[in-house]
Amino acid sequence: MKAASMGFVLLPLLAGQIALAQATPSQSEPSPAVPALEDFKPASSNQGGKEFPQVNSEHRARFRIVAPRAQSVRVLEWGGIALTKGEDGAWVGTTRPLDEGFHYYRITVDGAEVPDPGSKSYFGAGRWGSAIEIPALDEDSYAVKDVPHGQLRQNLYSSRSTNTTRRCFVYTPPDYDKDTGKRYPVLYLQHGAFEDETGWGNQGRANLILDNLIAAGKSRPFIIVMDNGGNNFAGGPRPAGGPAPGGTGGAPGRPRFDFSAFAKIMNEELIPFIDANYRTIADQPHRAMAGLSMGGAQTKQITLANLDKFSHIGLFSGGSIAANDPALADPAAFRQKVKVVFVSYGGKENTATAKANHEALEKLGIRNTYYESPNTAHEWQTWRRSLYQFAPLVFQD
């Protein structure tokens, strides 16, 4: 979903008291219109010991690339930042104030699109590449704190339907290994298009969000399973008619993606693997699914077609459920099976359909939660906050 999200970070925004005009993709910004405050610090997303990129208190990012013989060094995001060469051979440039949270970015050196050697590597936008973390007011919710920590476990499992060995990550809550007689509910949590099973455990910070919620007594401990939902299209074609950026709609019952291969993996391979290898409560009331963007679309399709398996549904920037969806034909039956319907978007996304659907479902007598992340777009800060809001609601039986 990141290729789609490039457009969103160009929306006009306010940060502190400084208003800036909207940038366009063709407009380069060698320097900000207003002088930046000089309180820059290395980004927390950097490699250890790397001084750049940096972030200041206005949420501007400053990049520095050592390229003594280059003719042009640019950052491709945020309207395009043409860095300026200093006397020391290093190229430097500063963005306008950016949204809080985590943003993928790319640099080019004389036309070569390469990762910034200052950044750690994150998988998104179909590649392992660079990203920058902008501090957020709510960053305490996903910080590494001195609380009991769960484990993030890499699992390899055999998939008959694809004839491959697949990988998934599983979060187990802090007390999982303390009482081996105890069983736990399970949330299946999916990444977006052009991302993979590493997203929620790395930039999504799902493990830290749950550690912190559980330590605060705000969430019941549960297991989270993060698998590869496919359709990353890295190096390959995108599906015809792929999802509109931030789109919330699509005619009910007419999916724009065919997720049947992943649905088969989930239902026939992944869920049985998890139930066989973890101390799950292996029934419908204790199984949830949520996902972001494309993962939300998968969640909607897979849960609504398998209400005998799932009781909790979370769609993060990934569509909403219309009142005329065939799955709601019998609202009382739906109410009886589905305990939580949660839909969220960033405030900078197109939220009209989701809000309308939220109200229509309420009128049908189907309690559902709509959450909007303040001042964020189709990006990870929206989805971290969505998980933080969603987790306390689930498995409250």
Place this chain on the structure above:
Amino acid sequence: MKAASMGFVLLPLLAGQIALAQATPSQSEPSPAVPALEDFKPASSNQGGKEFPQVNSEHRARFRIVAPRAQSVRVLEWGGIALTKGEDGAWVGTTRPLDEGFHYYRITVDGAEVPDPGSKSYFGAGRWGSAIEIPALDEDSYAVKDVPHGQLRQNLYSSRSTNTTRRCFVYTPPDYDKDTGKRYPVLYLQHGAFEDETGWGNQGRANLILDNLIAAGKSRPFIIVMDNGGNNFAGGPRPAGGPAPGGTGGAPGRPRFDFSAFAKIMNEELIPFIDANYRTIADQPHRAMAGLSMGGAQTKQITLANLDKFSHIGLFSGGSIAANDPALADPAAFRQKVKVVFVSYGGKENTATAKANHEALEKLGIRNTYYESPNTAHEWQTWRRSLYQFAPLVFQD
């Protein structure tokens, strides 16, 4: 240890029937002396869907970097490879035949040292950066196979001595969650200098090596703990008098590094954390330590100073134990406590001291194993093979 190892991959080598002269760092190789066989395939270390870098059956690597406006694109390893610009704006170059196994590398674009966007990201040489996997005759031993797989678990734990939250990875064998009454021996397995706790689970393939050995009935199932041994020096100073590349010696009892901070973490924090959170057999006969390069030096220091805690010692390209080491002052007592002493090197390293020490210990009546990895240097293929040889020897009581 990778900064130190740069010298080793420049040693003269034979691959197939093609002998090549030794390259020097200043000598660039725009094309191989002998035309390369044109059976290049994408390297297994690449990002998904990336066609380059590639490897052919002679173990030559071919790089391709799209940099249409660059004046110079180079690979810095293997004597320096000056890539040549094609009409399509992409720069291409081919190495001489390389050693089997896993090699870090760097590219420069007009003087900017950046990761190759074709490679996945690996931590080594003090950075997250590029690497290339050269197929090996024994690659089956660390391949992903359709066998029962253990888990690789990320753990966060609180460290009082450093006032930080630390991370370690723990491999649990395939049957770990099947019988929750069973307990397991533990191997503490350390990375080298300028590497971190991700090395053994990523490029080291420790989990796959154990999965395969256990499936073949060649190794007893045990837990492996991979922590951060510090001294990565990323962005910081190296210690005065750091280790000689591949050095095996050092006067007995006179360590060249001060590993006391890590020894304190291991003895007072890590081992208690592991024993509290995993079903270990928490005694000396069932606790091993091994490490590569600097991790071998740490292993030697920590085990010999704590023979009440460790019964199995593995030094992979990381020194050996001299017959006049104070820890061997009473050979009978040492024999009684230490069940396995294993020392290994790559055949291209300086192995004289290790071999002499091996024989001297045998004369003392201390059974010990010396293993030499054929045709490899101070690199991961040596250490993968060392683990493959070491694992079947340990915990055979």
